[in-house]
Amino acid sequence: MGTYKITIAGHERELEFFPVSDKLDIAAFIMFGDVEITEASAKELLKICPEHDVVVTAEAKGIPLCYEMARQGCKNYVVARKGVKVYMRNPIEVNVKSITTENEQKLYLGEGDANFIKGKRVLIVDDVVSTGQSLEAIEELVTKAGGNIVGKAAVLAEGDARGRKDIIYLEELPLFFK
Numbered sequence: 268m269g270t271y272k273i274t275i276a277g278h279e280r281e282l283e284f285f286p287v288s289d290k291l292d293i294a295a296f297i298m299f300g301d302v303e304i305t306e307a308s309a310k311e312l313l314k315i316c317p318e319h320d321v322v323v324t325a326e327a328k329g330i331p332l333c334y335e336m337a338r339q340g341c342k343n344y345v346v347a348r349k350g351v352k353v354y355m356r357n358p359i360e361v362n363v364k365s366i367t368t369e370n371e372q373k374l375y376l377g378e379g380d381a382n383f384i385k386g387k388r389v390l391i392v393d394d395v396v397s398t399g400q401s402l403e404a405i406e407e408l409v410t411k412a413g414g415n416i417v418g419k420a421a422v423l424a425e426g427d428a429r430g431r432k433d434i435i436y437l438e439e440l441p442l443f444f445k
């Protein structure tokens with residue numbers, strides 16, 4: 268446990284880091300509740316992302332960034348869900364395992380969202396990328412829906428994701444090994 272200072276899109280923040288296992292702590296980056304970082308990060312990412320028709324993320328922590336990038340840019344966004352709701356007809360699904368979650372989860376898109384994505388230029392976004400498995404799961408889901416993925420973007424890259432050339436990101440965050 269401890270703190271870590273970082274500047275994200277010109278805004279300095281002190282992040283706490285938390286244990287995810289007996290060997291590893293991760294700095295917790297929570298954009299929920301931080302309007303300044305969300306707005307500034309969306310603006311900076313849009314400058315370096317390819318042209319797109321729709322932004323796609325997975326619930327939950329990617330939603331504010333996804334919304335804000337759509338608001339400043341293409342105006343359309345879709346959120347992949349972690350559960351099926353009664354109003355989601357004929358959902359398509361993929362498996363996902365994130366560093367922050369012990370069990371495997373699923374990501375779903377209802378028929379309406381899947382049809383909306385079909386044939387469109389899709390930019391996939393998330394707040395943090397660590398193992399990359401969440402972005403890959405969204406990628407698989409968007410591909411199933413028939414979307415044309417033009418890029419994958421995150422505000423922060425941590426651990427193995429640092430230095431990845433296939434992901435557009437603003438800042439790097441370390442993992443803290445014990």
Ligand SMILES: O=P(O)(O)OC[C@H]1O[C@H](OP(=O)(O)OP(=O)(O)O)[C@H](O)[C@@H]1O
Binds near residue numbers: 365399400
């Ligand atoms: O690259 P990865 O190892 O997949 O880690 C990144 C993912 O982990 C976090 O989500 P989390 O699983 O905590 O879900 P939440 O947004 O619903 O809290 C984060 O918002 C990314 O989606």
Ligand SMILES: Nc1ncnc2[nH]cnc12
Binds near residue numbers: 296366367395440
């Ligand atoms: N450092 C982090 N903070 C919040 N969510 C995360 N998901 C993966 N790494 C994370």
